[in-house]
Amino acid sequence: MSSGRHLAKGSPTPDVPEDGILRLYSMRFCPFAQRVHLVLDAKQIPYHSIYINLSEKPEWLFEKNPQGKVPALELVREPGPPVLTESLLICEYLDEQYPLRPLYPRDPLKKVQEKLLIERFNAVLGAFFKASDGGEIEPFWNGLDVYERELSRRDTAFFGGEQTGILDYMIWPWCERLELLKLQRGEDYNFDETRFPQLSLWLERMKRDVAVMAFYMEAEVQAEFLRTRSAGKPNYNLLVKDA
Amino acid sequence: MSSGRHLAKGSPTPDVPEDGILRLYSMRFCPFAQRVHLVLDAKQIPYHSIYINLSEKPEWLFEKNPQGKVPALELVREPGPPVLTESLLICEYLDEQYPLRPLYPRDPLKKVQEKLLIERFNAVLGAFFKASDGGEIEPFWNGLDVYERELSRRDTAFFGGEQTGILDYMIWPWCERLELLKLQRGEDYNFDETRFPQLSLWLERMKRDVAVMAFYMEAEVQAEFLRTRSAGKPNYNLLVKDA
Numbered sequence: 001m002s003s004g005r006h007l008a009k010g011s012p013t014p015d016v017p018e019d020g021i022l023r024l025y026s027m028r029f030c031p032f033a034q035r036v037h038l039v040l041d042a043k044q045i046p047y048h049s050i051y052i053n054l055s056e057k058p059e060w061l062f063e064k065n066p067q068g069k070v071p072a073l074e075l076v077r078e079p080g081p082p083v084l085t086e087s088l089l090i091c092e093y094l095d096e097q098y099p100l101r102p103l104y105p106r107d108p109l110k111k112v113q114e115k116l117l118i119e120r121f122n123a124v125l126g127a128f129f130k131a132s133d134g135g136e137i138e139p140f141w142n143g144l145d146v147y148e149r150e151l152s153r154r155d156t157a158f159f160g161g162e163q164t165g166i167l168d169y170m171i172w173p174w175c176e177r178l179e180l181l182k183l184q185r186g187e188d189y190n191f192d193e194t195r196f197p198q199l200s201l202w203l204e205r206m207k208r209d210v211a212v213m214a215f216y217m218e219a220e221v222q223a224e225f226l227r228t229r230s231a232g233k234p235n236y237n238l239l240v241k242d243a
Numbered sequence: 244m245s246s247g248r249h250l251a252k253g254s255p256t257p258d259v260p261e262d263g264i265l266r267l268y269s270m271r272f273c274p275f276a277q278r279v280h281l282v283l284d285a286k287q288i289p290y291h292s293i294y295i296n297l298s299e300k301p302e303w304l305f306e307k308n309p310q311g312k313v314p315a316l317e318l319v320r321e322p323g324p325p326v327l328t329e330s331l332l333i334c335e336y337l338d339e340q341y342p343l344r345p346l347y348p349r350d351p352l353k354k355v356q357e358k359l360l361i362e363r364f365n366a367v368l369g370a371f372f373k374a375s376d377g378g379e380i381e382p383f384w385n386g387l388d389v390y391e392r393e394l395s396r397r398d399t400a401f402f403g404g405e406q407t408g409i410l411d412y413m414i415w416p417w418c419e420r421l422e423l424l425k426l427q428r429g430e431d432y433n434f435d436e437t438r439f440p441q442l443s444l445w446l447e448r449m450k451r452d453v454a455v456m457a458f459y460m461e462a463e464v465q466a467e468f469l470r471t472r473s474a475g476k477p478n479y480n481l482l483v484k485d486a
Contacts, residue, residue, distance in 0.1 A: 093352070115332050
């Protein structure tokens with residue numbers, strides 16, 4: 001489990017200690033799962049990661065979570081135990097249940113405005129996937145314009161202020177993958193620092209954030225995973241030392 | 244405005260008193276907008292309704308709300324003033340900002356479980372639209388099975404307990420439209436009370452709820468609107484007395 005090996009069909013139920021610690025069912029290359037890792041790490045909430053081979057899901061995953069979705073968070077201390085899905089809802093739950101180092105603003109108006117910017121990022125991440133898949137790249141830059149303007153308007157180091165906040169972490173997985181896009185697109189990659197001056201500085205600051213560093217992945221590894229997946233043989237265990 | 248007339252392209256900025264009361268940009272036949280009306284009415288929050296002709300949106304709508312979306316809630320008392328979109332996020336904001344008659348559970352776990360059931364209803368409402376459009380009806384019933392089981396498990400009058408709660412109101416607009424579906428499908432309509440015993444009782448209870456009654460619409464009127472829309476000439480003002 002801690003080896004990062006992705007468990008597949010036929011694998012036994014994972015051997016996780018019965019220590020009452022949260023269990024996160026995850027996939028190492030999934031940007032939605034990354035959101036939950038970022039929030040858990042930023043808030044320093046202990047958890048066990050259980051990585052899942054999404055192409056051949058283990059049978060026991062459906063017992064935990066009938067929809068078989070990842071990320072999923074098992075609240076082992078609660079009666080049931082309940083298994084939460086949906087990256088954004090898991091992150092909201094964590095921020096409410098573990099009030100130390102709050103990531104969402106307290107004020108209802110500021111909070112809903114942050115959620116609207118997270119919601120609006122769905123179009124941007126959609127455009128990212130298309131660009132990463134060989135489609136047009138400009139719609140992705142157009143989407144990022146909104147966040148450049150917003151960060152410039154806020155005039156802070158992070159979207160969350162002088163510290164990272166929820167918006168920083170919820171959009172980060174696709175921003176980390178700018179390097180992946182560069183690798184995939186080659187000459188065609190046209191990120192423009194003069195168009196994104198605030199985001200450029202923010203990217204560098206984010207790369208030094210402890211939670212970001214804890215789950216950071218080199219673009220070459222991401223690219224290699226996507227290559228194996230496109231070839232129909234996804235290698236989930238690229239990062240596993242003994243693989 | 245209070246006439247319920249839907250404002251179209253070329254219409255002047257609506258003549259709403261500058262009284263600091265919330266303004267809801269809405270459309271009378273829109274189930275997503277209905278969610279916001281239900282929450283405002285259930286919590287007895289005063290607001291002005293401004294109905295929009297979505298086929299020919301007034302120019303001033305884009306000044307308020309560049310995406311031109313409906314429902315949109317203008318917080319006239321706040322600097323800006325900000326305009327919120329996304330029915331679920333507006334409802335969450337209202338429940339936090341106006342704590343009287345809370346609709347979401349307080350407990351973070353119960354709250355996220357309610358949000359997961361609301362999120363999961365997206366598939367059900369998608370199935371509703373398909374069934375209403377002449378597609379298969381069974382996927383919609385399959386989706387409702389989850390809510391029948393849940394209500395039976397809770398063994399309460401409403402999803403919210405002895406009083407209505409957020410889940411009741413967020414799924415209601417499509418449940419109110421069961422009558423519409425019956426009208427549209429005729430012989431083919433096969434709602435089965437023995438399959439949905441709890442939901443059948445719940446439907447009757449909901450129809451007596453004050454907030455539900457305030458925005459209730461007869462199926463015949465809904466059907467007539469959809470007919471005019473299919474014919475390419477949506478008549479938004481069917482309910483306007485002086486239309």
